[in-house]
Amino acid sequence: MGCGTSKVLPEPPTDVQLDLVKKVEPYIGHQNDVYKHFIKEDAVKAGSPSPPRHTYPYSSGHPPNYAEQPEPRKNKVAKYRAKFDPRVTAKYDIKALIGRGSFSRVVRVEHKATKQPFAIKMIETKYREGREVCESELCVLRRVRHTNIIQLIEVFETQERVYMVMELATGxxxxxxxxxxxxxxxxxxxxxxxxxxxxxxxxxxxxxxxxxxxxxxxxxxxxxxxxxxxxxxxxxxxxxxxxxxxxxxxxxxxxxxxxxxxxxxxxxxxxxxxxxxxxxxxxxxxxxxxxxxxxxxxxxxxxxxxxxxxxxxxxxxxxxxxxxxxxxxxxxxxxxxxxxxxxxxxxxxxxxxxxxxxxxxxxxISQNLLKRASSRCQSTKSAQSTRSSRSTKSTKSRRGRERELRELNLRYQQQCNG
CATH class of the missing domain: 1.10.510.10 (Transferase(Phosphotransferase) domain 1)
Structure with missing residues (x-):
């Protein structure tokens, strides 16, 4: 719901500076984005359903028409595809970047033999947090088979990255x-x-x-x-x-x-x-x-x-x-x-x-949802504009939130005992 999401993550790695509340930023534009040439944005016509706004972990979308793209863009797309493990590109055609997370990218692909669409979630495992998220997700998805749970199809692993081939939810x-x-x-x-x-x-x-x-x-x-x-x-x-x-x-x-x-x-x-x-x-x-x-x-x-x-x-x-x-x-x-x-x-x-x-x-319901989405988007933009001035205070901010939680915990325990 809205423009952005935030998660309270497991204990942060010692070698990475993280707030207790880690923000997962939404995709807000193409500025300074090395993946910008691989993202398709759909125009919304009046009266038509709005396209999915989520950025993580799966999304519907359509591949760009590469034949009509300028040569420099096609070259950049080709370079991006070349970064995939050969085992992946031998089996799947890479179509479009459709999602982004802190340590991951999600692309829409097509199985070369069956032409069936799938999503591939690529997780960078060179960072400890990325490894932990990947291990957690794989541990679960390898065990589940249910009609209302996204299905893991297969996994490709390299030294620094894991490719999880999954069902593509397009609705x-x-x-x-x-x-x-x-x-x-x-x-x-x-x-x-x-x-x-x-x-x-x-x-x-x-x-x-x-x-x-x-x-x-x-x-x-x-x-x-x-x-x-x-x-x-x-x-x-x-x-x-x-x-x-x-x-x-x-x-x-x-x-x-x-x-x-x-x-x-x-x-x-x-x-x-x-x-x-x-x-x-x-x-x-x-x-x-x-x-x-x-x-x-x-x-x-x-x-x-x-x-x-x-x-x-x-x-x-x-x-x-x-x-x-x-x-x-x-x-x-x-x-x-x-x-x-x-x-x-x-x-x-x-x-x-x-x-x-x-x-x-x-x-x-629609009015309330749209009102909240607009409010959240404005808050996100405001937070992004002031992020640089707050970055030096991240350690202090984290400690402050931890202190607040301890105080809340103490008051809660007193209420329970009282």
Whole structure:
């Protein structure tokens, strides 16, 4: 949702200076970008669906028409292709750069023999953080086979890079589709959540916790109205083997979706995914965030208290059953939070909102989503313009956030004991 995303990553490597909250910057233009000649931007015609805005990890897109490009551009494209491992280019035609991450690039490719499109995620493993993300993602994707989870096809490994060939999701992000749809009811919301919950239940059964569930990581497989939803981006996922301790301790996730128990540095379980699904459900029905503040300390206070409201449009038109579903997920005590199986059995989901109002919520949801996207984009641009002046303060900033978290943790413990 919006112009940019940020993640709280696992413990930073000692040889790299990182803030506690690591920002993953969106692609905002071609200036000084060595990959600029490999990016296709689609024009949006009036009245047509907006193209997917996500930049990580997968995206729809179409390859540029290289035959019509000037010679210098074609040469640069050729040089970029030449950087791929020969084993990859022997099997796949490289078509277009479609996504970027801190340590990765994603390209759309076509299998030479079958002409089937795929995505290749290239992760730079010469950096420790890149290696950790790659190992985490591979550990998960090699184990999963589910219709609502992005599928790993094959892997090519070199000394400094890993190429992960994956299914290509071309239907765009969840909320891009909602904005373009023109109609959205509670029944539509339950259809989406059923697919996501099926995937999450499967992951939890295998001992896998995603730890970064958010709308940007829920993609439609194809543009058709009957497309399935797919869960993507397992870079922060945790996979435990049978018999292992089910508790996790790493502080990670995306701030607005982080569960309270992660913030207070307590050992936690896969119930953190269910909290994130509560946040997603809230956004799905309103286009707004349950917890939001530009100030991280205030944001975390809201989350720790489980403080959110059902004020403003379209909440008066949303059923009490739908609100009950959200309330049972956005529960501060993880022991009282619904599991994926329990969520699938909730009356609102089982009945596909049959007893709920079938009022079209699209107008309010779209307006709220677009308003937030515009606000986030402005905030991102403002942050980028002042980044250079803040760079020398990064260590102090990180320590300040760590101190704030410790203070919040202490207050939370006092409240619990009181």
């Amino acid at each position: 765009g992000e969840l909320f891009d589709r909602i904005i373009a749809k023109g109609s959205f009811t509670e029944r539509d919301a339950t259809r989406v959540l059923q697919m996501v919950l099926d995937g999450v239940k499967y992951l939890h059964t295998l001992g896998i916790t995603h730890r970064d569930l958010k709308p940007e990581n829920l993609l439609y497989y194809h543009p058709g109205t009957d497309s399935k939803i797919m869960i993507t981006d397992f870079g922060l996922a945790s996979a435990r083997k049978k018999g292992d301790d089910c508790l996790m301790k790493t502080t990670c996730g995306t701030p607005e979706y982080i569960a309270p128990e992660i913030l207070v540095r307590k050992p936690y379980t896969n119930s953190v995914d269910m909290w994130a699904l509560g946040v997603i459900s809230y956004i799905l029905l309103s286009g707004t965030m349950p917890f939001e503040d530009d100030n991280r300390t205030r944001l975390y206070r809201q989350i720790l208290k489980g403080k959110y409201s059902y004020s403003g449009e379209p909440w008066p038109s949303v059923s009490n059953l739908a609100k009950d579903f959200i309330d049972r997920l956005l529960t501060v005590d993880p022991g009282d939070r619904m599991t994926a199986l329990q969520a699938l059995k909730h009356p609102w989901v089982v009945s596909m909102a049959a007893s709920s109002s079938m009022k079209n919520l699209h107008r309010s």
